[in-house]
Amino acid sequence: MALRRGRGIATIEYPTGMNQGGDPSQAWIKIKPDGRIDVFSGTVDLGQGSKTVHTQIAADMIGVPYEWVTMNNADTDSSPVSFGTFASRGTFIDGNAIAVAAYRAKQRLLEVASRMMEVDAEDLDIGGGEVSVTGAPERKLSVEEVASTAAWSYGEMLVGSGAWMFPHVEPDKETGECEPHAAISYASCVVDVEVDDETGEVRILRILQAYDVGRAINPVLVEGQIQGGAIMGLGLAVLEESFPFYPSLEHRGAQLGTYVAPGMRDLPEMVNVVIEDPDPVGPYGAKAIGEMANNGQGPATAAAIHDAVGVWVTEMPARPDRVLRALEEPREPRRDGRRVIFDEHLSTATVSSREPGPDGWLFPLVGE
């Protein structure tokens, strides 16, 4: 009867944007007569902060302060298509659409400034809300002046629109061959646990992780995603389950009091390392961080439990009853020549009444 500690590791990879592509996003931008920027995009901020990230992209792309940009994603009458906020696509795909729209709006600003300053637009650039001549920074106009002149003197409208999509691909029926994603993010996750071998309770003490996100547009929000995802992954690893006696439908938790989601008392110590290996296609090199952040903790925890008490719990979550059962009825793998077969009691080979196919249990239908 003791508290036993263990450590486990997992490495994961995760695609950016919808699998097989075909998920467009669009944006349009108008510049007010005082140089303030309105970005319209049908994207949704779920609370993760996508509006902030999109604002940062638009501000830098045009060359104005962040505070000058207003994100408008309120309704479908004014905002163009976004396929939606899911599939880890917001920063990358919506971000690319907004970046293209911002680039084009900036070109319109530069055209007007070029007329005002009698300098080729290619020789102008915008930074900090000012248009200046490349190589002669003292020759400059404020973006306010340019936008005002465009509206009130030249009678012109400053707008830009953009769209972005990874084209849809169909996998080959036989081989699955295709290029299904726009980019891939990577991560490694170390989990330290303490297992009570009397009660079967697993406590996650530390989560140490490294994520390559291409470019952290907003480092605090990236870390927020990593932390939030890790807590969700902790729930997956040791706490939560919709149907606790799966595959039975019985005893489903219907309220927050009967469904065990992670709470503040479950929070482990966390160390998060962000690696920035820029993606050639993402906005400013960014790749996805959203979904993948809850994928590594489960398998790392299973390995940590094994390290602590010497048994494999291969059904998530590693609840006390599962850990105790594994401790009380240890199951050694069956060895058959070169084959080492774990978990036979859980497999289709045992549970299904069908005969195995010609290639064994992994291929119940192939060749029939």
Next chain:
Amino acid sequence: MKAVGASLPRYDGIAHVTARTRYVDDVRVPDMLWAKALRSPVASARILRLDTTRASRMPGVHAVVTHRDVPKNVVGHQEVWGIDPDEPLLASDEVRFEGQTIAVVAAETEPQAQAAVDAIELAYEERPAFTDVRRAFDAGQPQVTPTGNVYFYYPDQPQRQIRKGDIDAAFAAADVIVEGTYRSQGIEQLPMEPAVAMAIPEPDGRLTIHSATQAMYYSMDITARHLCLPMGRLKFVGGTVGGGFGGKLDTQVEPIAALLAMQAQRPVKWRLTREEEMLCSSTRAYCHVEIADAMTKDGWILGRRTLSLHDAGAYMRTSAYSCSKHTFHLAGAYTIPACAFNTFVVMTNRVPSAAMRGFGVTEASFAVETHMNRVAEVLGVDPWEIRLKNANRVGDSSPSRVVYGNPSTVSTLLAAADAADERLSGEYASMTNHARGGELLPAHLVEQQSEPRTHPLAWRDARPAFEGGK
């Protein structure tokens, strides 16, 4: 100052934490009605009788909708990807999961709406439920759908599959074959804000729909198709949502609130209770994965066979999509020259599973990574080292034959080892993501190496933006 790369404060953070952000349920308009639903009490049943006559005469009731009131009752969430629609907005002659929506009432108050729901007369004949995906191919099981319990991606092939390299040769050459079974569970998305929508009939004949959807145009498209209306008749208002995690892609409250509003000619709000959010809305899919790895005794993966059974629940929603995605990621972050992966979408009498953070891949990662740790144990190889040597490198080929341009498996492993004070031996500590060579390019991986491809045409539109903006 550059904004990109700066930890700027949240655009809307102060408003969120001081409760000044206006979410859908905060929006109140005059003459608003409230909705409540009649739901299936059982996992599988034939509906014998559904009578709303008495309910519609109850005090305060202004509208009652059943399947008979939906212009197009069956609309799929994945029709754009060629997946046939299968799920009715409101159940007609049968129910396939507990909590399935059968009828919805709009009344002056929520208690009045609930009283009318309780007055709806429903008679049904319960049927045995099918719940264990491992029996999907067994004879004599209860049938969830008229076409059986296994979805067919192609008329003659149910599974999404990967075939790469010579799998039989890989297993013949293996020193050790390690087999294991893994199951990841269904969980709730558990957003702070349950699903909610409010539909307002406008004087010009249009409908304004306030929605907590994660995808306004996607939900507007599904709503328009249920109502048989052009998108121009609808205006979705949203964009600020109290957590989604995938669960708010399912589009049910919006079209039903719209139908009630059209029938009552009054604004209608429908907000799910926490119990409904947990019992009646989608979960993450349970996923049963069996893996067999053909290994050399020093820890190279020569080949991998997998069988995945995805518990889709009673209707398809996004499961066919999720299972394709799952299949592409069954090699994990490693380069495996011979792959034979089979993934089946299995229908059960469970609440439909749908999008949930990482879906498809979370399940693959749990199975693949737990298996990698077991393989390391069986072979007596260090779990860091087995990962580092098999990790994707520049120019390696994925199971679907994507050539990796900038994989960073090795760099994240080394950074995690550093953070965790793990001392790796010099040979491993100095590894990089660069293309394979020397001892890291054994004979079985030679054909996996090629030049990374240039990007497809669709990228080009974005290029000038970054050349101008960097």
